[in-house]
Amino acid sequence: MAEDNTIFIGEKPFMNYVTAIVMQFTTKNAKEITIKARGKFISRAVDVSEVASKRFLTDQVQLGNIKIDSEEFTNKEGKQVRVSTIEIALEKK
């Protein structure tokens, strides 16, 4: 259930993500959606949530909790690397 309401931001065209969010709230009647991203896609996740909530769903959704975190792992070269993550909740008003 929860997974249905999660949108992962990556390299697809920007409006794909915005449209997916708008659809979830309007046709699927979602109460809350979580937008997730890692690394360089974090800026994009913020852009997507701002455009979806302020331009397309004005007065219908609001920003909920925002979490940032990071994951450490060992990459292919055996080096310890850290990647940042973000989770932005959008809630139906």
Place this chain on the structure above:
Amino acid sequence: MAEDNTIFIGEKPFMNYVTAIVMQFTTKNAKEITIKARGKFISRAVDVSEVASKRFLTDQVQLGNIKIDSEEFTNKEGKQVRVSTIEIALEKK
């Protein structure tokens, strides 16, 4: 006063920002620092706050409030554009 404890993330080398934050907390005894960024620098602001808080100031500072927003303005070509912003607070434990 408040401005002293604000770090704007831009194009300088990554560690400049991390060092500035660590210095503010350790030598200037800051209670709270706000990290701000716009547009593509948002991902970097998250990286900076994660590295500063988790690698350099472990057990000394924690994440505070995180705000995202956007500003609309008219660019040089007369086009309406929106730029996202983020503010991340780091607080002394």
